[in-house]
Amino acid sequence: MENQKLKFVWNDGGRAASGFVGSAGDCVARAIAIATGKPYREVYGALGEIAGETARNGVIQQYTRQYLQSLGWLQSGYEGELPKGVLIVRFKTARSGHLACVVDGEIHDTWDPFEDHVPIEYYRHPGTDGTHPTLAPRRISEADPGDMTHDQYAKILHRIQALRKTASNDASTEGEIRNAVRMAQTLMLKHNLSEADLTETEQVNGTEMTRRRCYLNGKRACRWETRLANYVTTTVVPTVQHYFDRQAKRTAYFFYGPRDDVDYAIDLYKELLVTIATSARLNHGGYARGSGASYAKGYVDGLPRFDPESIDAKGQEMIRARMLTIRREAKLWLESECGISLCTKSESSSGMHDPNAYAAGQRDGSTHSVSGRSGVKRIADLR
16 A cells, blocks of 8 residues: 555544544544544543543653553554555654554545655554454544534533633622632533633634645746745635645645635645646746746736725624634644644745736736635635
Protein backbone atom coordinates (compact mmCIF):
# COMPACT_ATOMS: atom_id res chain seq x y z
CA MET A 1 0.00 0.00 0.00
CA GLU A 2 1.74 3.18 -1.17
CA ASN A 3 1.20 6.32 0.89
CA GLN A 4 0.37 8.41 -2.17
CA LYS A 5 -2.67 6.26 -2.92
CA LEU A 6 -4.25 6.56 0.52
CA LYS A 7 -7.68 8.18 0.55
CA PHE A 8 -8.51 10.70 3.28
CA VAL A 9 -11.79 10.36 5.22
CA TRP A 10 -12.66 13.04 7.79
CA ASN A 11 -13.45 11.30 11.10
CA ASP A 12 -13.26 12.66 14.65
CA GLY A 13 -13.76 9.25 16.27
CA GLY A 14 -17.02 10.31 17.90
CA ARG A 15 -15.55 13.23 19.87
CA ALA A 16 -18.25 15.74 18.90
CA ALA A 17 -21.05 13.19 19.31
CA SER A 18 -19.77 12.50 22.84
CA GLY A 19 -20.23 16.15 23.81
CA PHE A 20 -16.58 17.26 23.71
CA VAL A 21 -15.93 20.72 22.29
CA GLY A 22 -13.02 23.09 21.72
CA SER A 23 -9.55 22.66 20.26
CA ALA A 24 -7.61 19.65 21.51
CA GLY A 25 -4.54 17.64 20.61
CA ASP A 26 -6.50 14.42 21.07
CA CYS A 27 -5.09 12.36 18.19
CA VAL A 28 -4.36 9.36 20.47
CA ALA A 29 -7.92 9.08 21.78
CA ARG A 30 -9.37 9.72 18.32
CA ALA A 31 -7.23 7.14 16.48
CA ILE A 32 -7.85 4.42 19.07
CA ALA A 33 -11.60 5.11 19.19
CA ILE A 34 -11.85 4.83 15.39
CA ALA A 35 -9.70 1.70 15.16
CA THR A 36 -11.29 -0.22 18.03
CA GLY A 37 -14.88 0.95 17.65
CA LYS A 38 -14.92 1.88 21.35
CA PRO A 39 -16.86 5.01 22.41
CA TYR A 40 -14.62 8.08 22.35
CA ARG A 41 -15.50 8.98 25.93
CA GLU A 42 -14.45 5.50 27.13
CA VAL A 43 -11.07 5.68 25.37
CA TYR A 44 -10.53 9.27 26.50
CA GLY A 45 -11.22 8.31 30.13
CA ALA A 46 -9.05 5.18 30.05
CA LEU A 47 -6.07 7.06 28.65
CA GLY A 48 -6.52 9.76 31.28
CA GLU A 49 -6.49 7.18 34.08
CA ILE A 50 -3.28 5.56 32.79
CA ALA A 51 -1.50 8.89 32.23
CA GLY A 52 -2.76 10.47 35.43
CA GLU A 53 -3.94 13.55 33.54
CA THR A 54 -6.41 14.52 30.85
CA ALA A 55 -5.94 13.11 27.33
CA ARG A 56 -7.12 16.42 25.87
CA ASN A 57 -3.63 17.60 24.93
CA GLY A 58 -2.12 14.27 23.94
CA VAL A 59 -0.69 11.18 25.59
CA ILE A 60 2.98 10.23 25.65
CA GLN A 61 4.10 7.13 23.77
CA GLN A 62 4.69 5.08 26.92
CA TYR A 63 1.04 5.29 28.02
CA THR A 64 -0.27 4.90 24.48
CA ARG A 65 1.67 1.68 24.07
CA GLN A 66 0.55 0.44 27.48
CA TYR A 67 -3.13 0.98 26.68
CA LEU A 68 -2.95 -0.57 23.21
CA GLN A 69 -1.07 -3.60 24.50
CA SER A 70 -3.78 -4.10 27.12
CA LEU A 71 -6.25 -4.32 24.22
CA GLY A 72 -4.12 -6.88 22.38
CA TRP A 73 -2.61 -4.58 19.75
CA LEU A 74 0.92 -5.37 18.52
CA GLN A 75 3.58 -2.87 17.48
CA SER A 76 5.53 -3.06 14.20
CA GLY A 77 8.13 -0.83 12.55
CA TYR A 78 7.24 1.02 9.35
CA GLU A 79 9.31 -0.11 6.35
CA GLY A 80 7.89 2.00 3.55
CA GLU A 81 4.58 0.20 3.12
CA LEU A 82 1.49 -0.42 5.24
CA PRO A 83 -0.39 -3.74 5.26
CA LYS A 84 -4.13 -3.94 4.72
CA GLY A 85 -6.50 -4.03 7.66
CA VAL A 86 -7.14 -1.69 10.56
CA LEU A 87 -3.97 0.09 11.68
CA ILE A 88 -2.99 2.79 14.16
CA VAL A 89 -0.04 4.60 12.59
CA ARG A 90 2.42 6.77 14.52
CA PHE A 91 4.12 9.68 12.76
CA LYS A 92 7.19 11.73 13.53
CA THR A 93 6.41 15.46 13.59
CA ALA A 94 8.47 18.59 14.16
CA ARG A 95 7.18 19.05 17.72
CA SER A 96 6.10 15.60 18.87
CA GLY A 97 4.28 12.55 17.53
CA HIS A 98 0.91 11.98 15.90
CA LEU A 99 -1.39 8.95 15.74
CA ALA A 100 -3.89 8.26 12.95
CA CYS A 101 -6.11 5.34 12.02
CA VAL A 102 -5.71 3.75 8.57
CA VAL A 103 -8.37 1.28 7.39
CA ASP A 104 -7.66 -0.64 4.17
CA GLY A 105 -6.00 2.29 2.43
CA GLU A 106 -8.18 5.03 3.95
CA ILE A 107 -6.85 7.58 6.44
CA HIS A 108 -9.48 8.26 9.10
CA ASP A 109 -8.52 11.49 10.86
CA THR A 110 -9.42 15.19 10.97
CA TRP A 111 -6.46 15.97 8.64
CA ASP A 112 -4.07 14.01 6.44
CA PRO A 113 -0.74 13.55 8.27
CA PHE A 114 0.82 11.82 5.23
CA GLU A 115 0.94 15.22 3.51
CA ASP A 116 3.91 16.42 5.55
CA HIS A 117 4.77 13.85 8.22
CA VAL A 118 6.69 10.58 8.14
CA PRO A 119 5.23 7.34 9.59
CA ILE A 120 7.65 5.49 11.84
CA GLU A 121 5.60 2.57 13.19
CA TYR A 122 2.10 1.14 13.43
CA TYR A 123 -0.08 -0.98 15.73
CA ARG A 124 -2.22 -3.84 14.51
CA HIS A 125 -4.62 -6.26 16.17
CA PRO A 126 -3.85 -9.91 15.34
CA GLY A 127 -7.53 -10.94 15.30
CA THR A 128 -8.79 -12.09 11.88
CA ASP A 129 -5.98 -10.48 9.88
CA GLY A 130 -6.70 -7.08 11.40
CA THR A 131 -10.25 -6.88 10.04
CA HIS A 132 -12.26 -8.11 13.03
CA PRO A 133 -15.78 -6.58 13.02
CA THR A 134 -15.20 -4.84 16.34
CA LEU A 135 -12.38 -2.87 14.73
CA ALA A 136 -14.52 -1.12 12.13
CA PRO A 137 -14.15 2.68 11.98
CA ARG A 138 -16.53 4.64 14.14
CA ARG A 139 -18.35 7.45 12.28
CA ILE A 140 -20.03 10.44 13.89
CA SER A 141 -23.42 9.27 12.62
CA GLU A 142 -22.95 5.94 14.38
CA ALA A 143 -22.76 7.37 17.92
CA ASP A 144 -24.34 5.36 20.69
CA PRO A 145 -27.77 6.57 21.82
CA GLY A 146 -26.24 7.29 25.20
CA ASP A 147 -23.70 9.75 23.79
CA MET A 148 -24.43 13.42 24.40
CA THR A 149 -25.67 15.46 21.44
CA HIS A 150 -24.61 19.02 20.66
CA ASP A 151 -28.06 20.29 21.68
CA GLN A 152 -27.73 18.62 25.07
CA TYR A 153 -24.23 20.00 25.47
CA ALA A 154 -25.39 23.48 24.48
CA LYS A 155 -27.96 23.33 27.30
CA ILE A 156 -25.23 22.38 29.78
CA LEU A 157 -23.04 25.22 28.56
CA HIS A 158 -25.93 27.66 28.84
CA ARG A 159 -26.58 26.41 32.39
CA ILE A 160 -22.93 26.98 33.40
CA GLN A 161 -22.92 30.47 31.91
CA ALA A 162 -26.16 31.32 33.72
CA LEU A 163 -24.65 30.12 37.02
CA ARG A 164 -21.55 32.23 36.46
CA LYS A 165 -23.71 35.28 35.82
CA THR A 166 -25.55 34.62 39.07
CA ALA A 167 -22.25 34.36 40.93
CA SER A 168 -21.06 37.70 39.53
CA ASN A 169 -24.36 39.51 40.06
CA ASP A 170 -24.18 42.11 42.85
CA ALA A 171 -27.84 41.44 43.63
CA SER A 172 -27.18 37.77 44.49
CA THR A 173 -27.01 36.75 48.12
CA GLU A 174 -23.90 35.16 49.58
CA GLY A 175 -25.64 31.77 49.64
CA GLU A 176 -26.74 32.09 46.00
CA ILE A 177 -23.20 32.97 44.98
CA ARG A 178 -21.72 29.96 46.81
CA ASN A 179 -24.28 27.57 45.32
CA ALA A 180 -23.82 28.97 41.80
CA VAL A 181 -20.02 28.65 41.96
CA ARG A 182 -20.23 25.11 43.35
CA MET A 183 -22.74 23.94 40.73
CA ALA A 184 -20.80 25.55 37.86
CA GLN A 185 -17.54 23.90 38.98
CA THR A 186 -19.29 20.52 39.30
CA LEU A 187 -20.68 20.74 35.76
CA MET A 188 -17.31 21.82 34.36
CA LEU A 189 -15.53 18.87 35.96
CA LYS A 190 -18.21 16.41 34.88
CA HIS A 191 -18.08 17.48 31.23
CA ASN A 192 -14.32 18.10 30.87
CA LEU A 193 -14.67 21.86 30.43
CA SER A 194 -11.94 24.41 31.05
CA GLU A 195 -12.06 28.19 31.24
CA ALA A 196 -11.02 28.35 27.59
CA ASP A 197 -14.17 26.45 26.63
CA LEU A 198 -16.37 29.16 28.12
CA THR A 199 -14.95 32.02 26.08
CA GLU A 200 -16.27 33.49 22.86
CA THR A 201 -14.76 30.65 20.84
CA GLU A 202 -17.48 28.42 22.25
CA GLN A 203 -19.70 29.76 19.46
CA VAL A 204 -17.66 27.74 16.95
CA ASN A 205 -16.33 24.90 19.08
CA GLY A 206 -18.65 22.49 17.27
CA THR A 207 -17.09 23.36 13.92
CA GLU A 208 -15.32 20.48 12.16
CA MET A 209 -11.79 21.70 11.39
CA THR A 210 -9.43 20.23 8.81
CA ARG A 211 -6.39 20.98 6.64
CA ARG A 212 -5.75 20.18 2.98
CA ARG A 213 -2.76 20.56 0.67
CA CYS A 214 -2.62 21.98 -2.86
CA TYR A 215 0.55 21.75 -4.97
CA LEU A 216 1.31 24.71 -7.20
CA ASN A 217 2.06 24.69 -10.93
CA GLY A 218 5.85 24.89 -10.59
CA LYS A 219 8.70 24.38 -8.15
CA ARG A 220 8.33 27.90 -6.74
CA ALA A 221 5.28 30.00 -6.03
CA CYS A 222 4.66 32.85 -8.48
CA ARG A 223 3.56 36.14 -6.95
CA TRP A 224 0.17 35.86 -8.64
CA GLU A 225 -0.34 32.40 -7.11
CA THR A 226 0.27 33.91 -3.68
CA ARG A 227 -2.12 36.79 -4.45
CA LEU A 228 -4.69 34.25 -5.60
CA ALA A 229 -4.45 32.32 -2.31
CA ASN A 230 -4.91 35.62 -0.44
CA TYR A 231 -7.93 36.44 -2.60
CA VAL A 232 -9.62 33.10 -1.91
CA THR A 233 -9.01 33.25 1.85
CA THR A 234 -9.82 36.93 2.42
CA THR A 235 -12.49 37.76 -0.15
CA VAL A 236 -14.33 34.55 -1.02
CA VAL A 237 -13.99 32.29 2.06
CA PRO A 238 -12.54 34.42 4.90
CA THR A 239 -13.11 31.65 7.46
CA VAL A 240 -10.27 29.73 5.77
CA GLN A 241 -6.57 30.53 6.19
CA HIS A 242 -3.49 29.29 4.38
CA TYR A 243 0.27 28.94 4.58
CA PHE A 244 2.89 27.55 2.20
CA ASP A 245 5.61 24.97 2.57
CA ARG A 246 8.30 23.62 0.27
CA GLN A 247 8.36 19.84 0.08
CA ALA A 248 11.27 18.29 -1.80
CA LYS A 249 11.26 20.16 -5.15
CA ARG A 250 7.66 21.35 -4.99
CA THR A 251 5.82 24.18 -3.26
CA ALA A 252 2.42 23.58 -1.69
CA TYR A 253 -0.23 25.72 -0.05
CA PHE A 254 -2.06 24.32 2.95
CA PHE A 255 -5.61 25.57 3.57
CA TYR A 256 -7.11 25.10 7.03
CA GLY A 257 -10.34 25.98 8.83
CA PRO A 258 -13.94 24.68 8.85
CA ARG A 259 -14.10 21.47 6.83
CA ASP A 260 -16.76 22.46 4.28
CA ASP A 261 -15.16 25.86 3.76
CA VAL A 262 -11.71 24.34 3.24
CA ASP A 263 -13.10 21.88 0.68
CA TYR A 264 -14.70 24.74 -1.25
CA ALA A 265 -11.69 27.05 -0.97
CA ILE A 266 -9.18 24.50 -2.22
CA ASP A 267 -11.45 23.41 -5.11
CA LEU A 268 -11.86 27.06 -6.14
CA TYR A 269 -8.13 27.72 -5.81
CA LYS A 270 -7.28 24.73 -8.02
CA GLU A 271 -9.87 25.78 -10.58
CA LEU A 272 -8.51 29.34 -10.75
CA LEU A 273 -4.89 28.12 -10.87
CA VAL A 274 -5.60 26.06 -13.98
CA THR A 275 -7.79 28.71 -15.61
CA ILE A 276 -5.30 31.57 -15.14
CA ALA A 277 -2.21 29.54 -16.05
CA THR A 278 -3.87 28.13 -19.19
CA SER A 279 -5.13 31.54 -20.30
CA ALA A 280 -1.70 33.10 -19.72
CA ARG A 281 -0.02 30.37 -21.78
CA LEU A 282 -2.48 30.79 -24.66
CA ASN A 283 -2.14 34.58 -24.76
CA HIS A 284 1.50 35.11 -23.76
CA GLY A 285 3.26 31.74 -23.95
CA GLY A 286 3.66 31.31 -20.17
CA TYR A 287 2.60 32.45 -16.71
CA ALA A 288 5.78 32.60 -14.61
CA ARG A 289 7.49 35.71 -15.97
CA GLY A 290 7.20 38.61 -18.36
CA SER A 291 3.88 39.41 -20.03
CA GLY A 292 2.38 36.10 -18.92
CA ALA A 293 3.04 36.89 -15.25
CA SER A 294 1.62 40.42 -15.69
CA TYR A 295 -1.51 38.98 -17.29
CA ALA A 296 -1.93 36.44 -14.47
CA LYS A 297 -1.52 39.15 -11.83
CA GLY A 298 -4.09 41.32 -13.59
CA TYR A 299 -6.49 38.37 -13.78
CA VAL A 300 -6.29 37.88 -10.00
CA ASP A 301 -6.70 41.60 -9.31
CA GLY A 302 -9.70 41.69 -11.64
CA LEU A 303 -11.62 38.88 -9.93
CA PRO A 304 -14.94 39.97 -8.34
CA ARG A 305 -14.79 41.47 -4.87
CA PHE A 306 -17.37 41.57 -2.12
CA ASP A 307 -19.37 44.79 -1.93
CA PRO A 308 -19.64 45.74 1.78
CA GLU A 309 -22.34 48.30 0.97
CA SER A 310 -24.77 45.42 0.37
CA ILE A 311 -24.85 44.77 4.15
CA ASP A 312 -25.66 47.29 6.85
CA ALA A 313 -23.08 48.30 9.45
CA LYS A 314 -24.46 45.98 12.14
CA GLY A 315 -24.44 43.05 9.74
CA GLN A 316 -20.84 43.80 8.74
CA GLU A 317 -19.82 43.92 12.39
CA MET A 318 -21.46 40.56 13.11
CA ILE A 319 -19.85 38.95 10.07
CA ARG A 320 -16.41 40.27 11.00
CA ALA A 321 -16.77 39.15 14.63
CA ARG A 322 -17.74 35.62 13.62
CA MET A 323 -14.97 35.45 11.01
CA LEU A 324 -12.32 36.50 13.54
CA THR A 325 -13.64 33.99 16.08
CA ILE A 326 -13.48 31.13 13.59
CA ARG A 327 -10.00 32.13 12.42
CA ARG A 328 -8.71 32.24 16.02
CA GLU A 329 -10.19 28.83 16.72
CA ALA A 330 -8.66 27.43 13.51
CA LYS A 331 -5.20 28.69 14.50
CA LEU A 332 -5.55 27.05 17.89
CA TRP A 333 -6.63 23.83 16.17
CA LEU A 334 -3.65 23.95 13.78
CA GLU A 335 -1.22 24.38 16.66
CA SER A 336 -2.72 21.80 19.03
CA GLU A 337 -3.59 19.20 16.38
CA CYS A 338 -0.92 19.58 13.68
CA GLY A 339 1.82 21.07 15.87
CA ILE A 340 2.23 24.10 13.58
CA SER A 341 2.67 27.69 14.78
CA LEU A 342 2.65 30.33 12.06
CA CYS A 343 4.28 33.73 11.84
CA THR A 344 2.97 36.57 9.66
CA LYS A 345 4.94 37.54 6.57
CA SER A 346 3.96 40.45 4.35
CA GLU A 347 3.65 39.95 0.62
CA SER A 348 6.46 41.54 -1.38
CA SER A 349 5.47 43.96 -4.11
CA SER A 350 6.53 43.56 -7.73
CA GLY A 351 6.91 45.98 -10.61
CA MET A 352 4.63 46.01 -13.64
CA HIS A 353 6.36 44.25 -16.55
CA ASP A 354 3.60 44.67 -19.14
CA PRO A 355 0.77 47.13 -18.38
CA ASN A 356 -1.20 46.05 -21.45
CA ALA A 357 -1.07 42.38 -20.47
CA TYR A 358 -2.04 43.31 -16.91
CA ALA A 359 -5.06 45.28 -18.17
CA ALA A 360 -6.13 42.38 -20.40
CA GLY A 361 -5.88 40.04 -17.40
CA GLN A 362 -8.02 42.38 -15.31
CA ARG A 363 -10.73 42.38 -17.98
CA ASP A 364 -10.76 38.58 -18.19
CA GLY A 365 -10.69 38.18 -14.41
CA SER A 366 -13.65 40.53 -13.94
CA THR A 367 -15.84 38.19 -16.03
CA HIS A 368 -14.97 35.10 -13.96
CA SER A 369 -17.93 33.87 -11.90
CA VAL A 370 -16.88 32.87 -8.38
CA SER A 371 -19.63 30.53 -7.18
CA GLY A 372 -20.12 27.67 -4.75
CA ARG A 373 -20.82 24.06 -5.69
CA SER A 374 -24.54 24.73 -5.97
CA GLY A 375 -23.97 27.70 -8.27
CA VAL A 376 -24.74 30.25 -5.53
CA LYS A 377 -22.11 32.94 -5.06
CA ARG A 378 -20.11 32.38 -1.90
CA ILE A 379 -18.18 35.66 -1.58
CA ALA A 380 -17.89 36.58 2.14
CA ASP A 381 -21.07 34.63 2.86
CA LEU A 382 -20.92 34.35 6.66
CA ARG A 383 -24.46 35.39 7.44
